[in-house]
Amino acid sequence: MGENEPFVQDNYSRSNKGVLRGMHFQAQRPQAKLVRCTRGAIFDVVVDLRTDSATFKHWFGIELTEHNRLQLWVPKGLAHGFLALDDINDVEYKCSDYYHPQSEQTLRWDDPTIAIEWPQAEVILSDKDRDGLSWQQLFL
Numbered sequence: 001m002g003e004n005e006p007f008v009q010d011n012y013s014r015s016n017k018g019v020l021r022g023m024h025f026q027a028q029r030p031q032a033k034l035v036r037c038t039r040g041a042i043f044d045v046v047v048d049l050r051t052d053s054a055t056f057k058h059w060f061g062i063e064l065t066e067h068n069r070l071q072l073w074v075p076k077g078l079a080h081g082f083l084a085l086d087d088i089n090d091v092e093y094k095c096s097d098y099y100h101p102q103s104e105q106t107l108r109w110d111d112p113t114i115a116i117e118w119p120q121a122e123v124i125l126s127d128k129d130r131d132g133l134s135w136q137q138l139f140l
Helices: 135-139
Strands: 009-016 020-026 033-039 041-048 059-065 071-074 078-084 088-095 104-106
Touching: 009 078, 020 041, 033 041, 033 059, 033 078, 041 071, 041 088, 059 071
Parallel strands: none
Antiparallel strands: 009 088, 020 078, 020 104, 033 071, 033 088, 041 059, 041 078
16 A cells, blocks of 8 residues: 555654654554654654565664654554654654554564664663563564
């Protein structure tokens, strides 16, 4: 379905500097997302979980800011997360399916199998993100 897929839900989050959210995905009801930062700046990251993809297990990161006005398209089958870079950071994202907490999973933000190069090592994590599972726990 890809880029022609309708959006059914809009989400908003506010994060202080150093907050890291991710890496989240919905296993049974995957969502495509269109992400933008409307205030502040974030380092936005995706990890390809699609076994049939040429970029399987690869990550991609980009800085989204209120000034560069870039958006990131996140296809279904990717884990998503971001690190808040400014004092106050507002993130909006459109989703192709509704949030389904029963199918949400969290890949560890610092998993060595993926080795994401975050712009800073000191981060603030929620319990959910701190308790994320390793690649091996999720997929082996």
